[in-house]
Amino acid sequence: MPMAADEIQSMILAAIPGARIEITDLAGDGDHYAARVVSESFRGLPRVRQHQRVYEALGGRMGGVLHALQLTTATPA
Template identity: 50%
Template sequence: MNADTIKHLIEQGLPGARADVQGDDGVHFEATVVSEAFAGKLPLARHRLVYATLGERMGGEIHALALKTLTPAEAGARDA
């Protein structure tokens, strides 16, 4: 598994999402995901949406995935 594949899976599974995925060892990754789908959701619900895009790969091919999940408005405020 590589970071580009995870990015593609997340962006395909959450239409309109932008994902930035890092990880060099093939099993431990960090991702920042920006999606309008996160609006009004608590962090756990946001993470579940991302995990759903990866399915059975979580805990298998992907041993660990540290997540930052933001709405576009939160991402804009963070970048300002």
């Protein structure tokens, strides 16, 4: 069963409070999403670690319930 965009957003927000999150369903199938996550907590972290924090927030659902996530992370301007 595919994951809903609001579920992805809720999980990320629970792990990274205060983050601004934009989720886009790329294929309309609930399996292929793009996410942009902007958080002050990313400041000073390498991009790889920023992405790891988002994947950790998803609790192992990547590659299973959530097939693909195109991820962009940033700090606030």
